[in-house]
Amino acid sequence: MQPINSPYWHPVNQRGFILDWDGVLAETGLDFSPIYERFFDDKKVMILEEAAKLPEMKRKMLYEAVEAIEMEGAKRAEPVDGALELVSWLEKHNVSWAVVSRNTRKCVEVAAEVASIKLPPIVITRDDGLLKPDPRVFLKASELLGKKASQCVVIGDYLYDIVGARRASMRAVLVMRADEPWSVWSDLACINVIELVDILKNPCPLVPWEYQPVIEKRGRRWLESVFGLAVRLPKENYFEILAHLAGLGVGKFCVCEGRLEADVWRRYPYVDPRYLWEPLERVVEDF
Incomplete structure (x- = not known):
């Protein structure tokens, strides 16, 4: 394989894989429409986030109803097509990986046993107090993997995974929903997990999310020339x-020697204040 260098990328170059559970590894057929109807007047909302706004008794009933649906799904879980091959590829290439799920730990473990899917040492669920798309759950996973955020890729089948990855400054791969309008937020959109496995086995340079508009407007030759x-x-x-x-x-980029002065920062309040009086070289590099 030829080295894949910037401005291109490929998931084979990422050293930490953070995988969603439902839809990427296990197929549980979850249907939360009864929850929407019973608790939210049939409105599609972020169920677990909206639960915090409910009265205590109703919130407890909601959690119990959600977990009941998740457990029923776990008991009939099957591996997603390509999931076992994906896990095999990760282990064969000694790639560190973790599972991040909005389910409970118990539901994930039951589904893993029913579907005969080997779980990694690192599994983060809602029992740990963080929920996708909060970037902190992905940053926690990368920390436990011993990898920098820039070394990690999130693989998921829903908007929460992609938004969370973007917020955490990680690469994002979408599977199963490549035709969704928000698929353009991902670095790579695959029809299914089988396609992703094939891409892993046959790597070629891919255009990352931040340069896709440049490619569409000006083409690869422009990007390759300007990037240098x-x-x-x-x-x-x-x-x-x-x-x-x-x-x-x-x-x-090169920048003159000096530090980020307060009067300069006032003109650019979107720059994190923690960079005040830091060397400009570091500020520009991080920015």
């Missing part, structure tokens, strides 16, 4: 210029 440029930023307005040129595909 090194631009020296002026002393003034460098954040505006940096954001603009990075959006066009420029990959390297």
Whole structure:
């Protein structure tokens, strides 16, 4: 295999895989329509998040109803087509991986046993107090894996997975719902897990999410040429210029020596205040 270098990417280069459970590894056929009808007047809402707004007694009833549906699904769980092959590929290539699910730990364990899916040492569920799409659940997974966020890829079948990955600055692979409008938020959208496994076994350069608009408008030759440029930023307005040129595909920047002064930061309040008085080189690199 030829090395896949920036501006391109491929999941084979990621050293930590964070997998959703339902829809990626296990097929449980969950149907929460009775929950929507019973508790939310048939409105489609983020059930677990909205539960916090309910009175205590009703909230307890909601949790019990949700877990009952999840447990029924766990008892009839089957491996998603391609799931066992995906796990086999991860283990064969010594790739660290974890499972992150909005289900309870008990439901995941029951489904894993019924479907004969080997769970990894790291499994994070809602029992741990964090829910997708909160990026902290993915950052916790990467920390437990011993990997940086930039080394990880999230694989999921729903919007929560993709939004959470984006928020955590991780690569995102969508499976099963490649035709959804929000699939463009992912770095890679696959028809199913089988297609993902094939892509892992036959890697070729892929365009990451941040450069897909550049490719669509200007093509690969433009991106490859511009990414290799090194631009020296002026002393003034460098954040505006940096954001603009990075959006066009420029990959390297130089900045004058100095630190981020308070009067400069006031003009760019979207820059995290923790960078005040930090060396400009570090600020620009992180930005």
